[in-house]
Amino acid sequence: MNELLLGALIEDDRDPVYTDWLGSFAPEFTLEWTQMLGSSLTEDALSPSYHEIRIEDRSHSSWVANTLSIGEALDLMSRLYRILVENGFSDRNFLLSLCSKNDREWLEKRVGQEWVEIEHCGGKQHLYKRVLQSKTLPSRCTRTSALFDGDGVRPNAPENQRISDVCYPDVHHHMLRRRSIENYLPRKVLERWAKLSDGLQKEIRTAKVRALFEELGRDQRSHYNFKHGLAGDSRRHDRADDLYLEDRSV
Structure with missing residues (x-):
């Protein structure tokens, strides 16, 4: 459960509804939950989330307001996360090589568990099309990142700016500042x-x-x-x- 809810922030931790709910669990769970929330606050301060979702006890979700029902939030967290790359072998290795040891182990573990997929797009044109596909569903945008070359022949003149433009602001992405990996x-x-x-x-x-x-x-x-x-x-x-x-x- 910690893995799924990492990054959660409670709007009012003194609300009786929340405190009564938390008090209904065993002390071990309460301790783990409190530690998880503390980690979330630290991570949010150091590296704010690209997407923020509010979860409420409601019958219908509103992706316009990024407010989900509990059921749809659970469904969202059960689906895998995709990282779109131009080449699923060399670009994947490049991404892993830039990670710290802990981050690399974390990512490789989730890939092995099929929680994360580093998707081979077969080049920048197909990556562009996959981004467009992802943007057709808000729930898919929140589970997609894109990594791609700048392809520019000089500083501050990337050839692939149009991919960055189509990603922003819905799809988390990173365009390399240098020409290629x-x-x-x-x-x-x-x-x-x-x-x-x-x-x-x-x-x-x-x-x-x-x-x-x-x-x-x-x-x-x-x-x-x-x-x-x-x-x-x-x-x-x-x-x-x-x-x-x-x-x-x-």
Whole structure:
């Protein structure tokens, strides 16, 4: 029960209806319930919820007012949460790699229990369509997050702004500030990648990694085309030649 109701806040903990209800349970449950509410207050102060729902003893719910009946609230909490990603393998691993150890274990446990699903959308176009589908039902919006690349070739110019726009404000989402998940790869990881080859291929890879971190600035690395290099952007109308100036070694 703690798992389902984590994040609950009681409007008036001195209301006789509430105190009589809580007093009807065994002391062990009362203690756990009180601890859960304390954790909720702490979490809400540190990281306010994206969606807030009021639960009342009523016959009909009102999604316009985000006020649910007890029955519909229980139904909502029994359904899984979806995290929409462009690629269900690499993007999933990227998401987990950015989590703290505790958060990663928490998320992996819920995925294993099928309480959370990290959904492969097969690219940004399909992710966009899945967001539109989610927005058709308010109850689905509250159980959906979206994570996607910015795809911008320069700072503060994301190509995928339209996905962010269609998400806001109904669907919780995060658009990467850098171009793609590859732009978050640390130097040590790329140096290990270079060492996986040998001979001339190893020398080429090593030189590319060195140039990436020693000849390019942070903004350049954040928006560099990791898959196809600068030549890969040659046909883009918004290509950022000026961002790199004479840095052509990578």
